[in-house]
Amino acid sequence: MNTYVRMTEGRKDPDCIFCKIVAGDVPAEFVDESPGAVAFKDINPQAPVHLLVIPREHYGDVSELAATNPQLMAEMVDLAAQVAGDLADGQFRLIFNSGPRAGQSVYHVHGHVLAGADLGWTPA
Numbered sequence: 643m644n645t646y647v648r649m650t651e652g653r654k655d656p657d658c659i660f661c662k663i664v665a666g667d668v669p670a671e672f673v674d675e676s677p678g679a680v681a682f683k684d685i686n687p688q689a690p691v692h693l694l695v696i697p698r699e700h701y702g703d704v705s706e707l708a709a710t711n712p713q714l715m716a717e718m719v720d721l722a723a724q725v726a727g728d729l730a731d732g733q734f735r736l737i738f739n740s741g742p743r744a745g746q747s748v749y750h751v752h753g754h755v756l757a758g759a760d761l762g763w764t765p766a
């Protein structure tokens with residue numbers, strides 16, 4: 643039984659893969675959680691530590707989340723720092739791709755937490 647799975651009331655998209663992960667309908671390797679968010683391993687890691695931090699409820703992108711629920715945004719940043727401290731040395735990069743040209747492919751806001759290495763910088 644996955645202890646990180648907890649049904650949420652409110653914002654959900656039945657077609658969203660990350661909503662399905664939160665609901666336990668799609669498996670994921672969870673590493674931590676907070677009341678409003680969960681952290682799990684990215685299926686295609688780009689760094690020794692590559693986690694996704696997502697809210698349990700559905701927001702399309704970081705701008706929508708920050709405008710609608712800034713407290714939850716802050717909670718996600720706290721969770722990112724927590725997992726970076728637990729799984730690496732506490733230093734981390736937190737990336738929110740917003741829009742297809744920025745590389746967003748899943749429209750349930752997620753912060754990429756990259757850590758555990760000297761990170762390069764090659765966005766384009």
Ligand code: AMP
Nearest residue numbers: 668670683684685686739745746747748
């Ligand atoms: P983005 O391209 O910024 O929208 O990031 C989406 C991320 O979700 C990518 O890094 C994918 O590797 C990751 N991803 C997609 N499906 C899954 C999944 N089922 N479990 C874990 N990570 C996933």
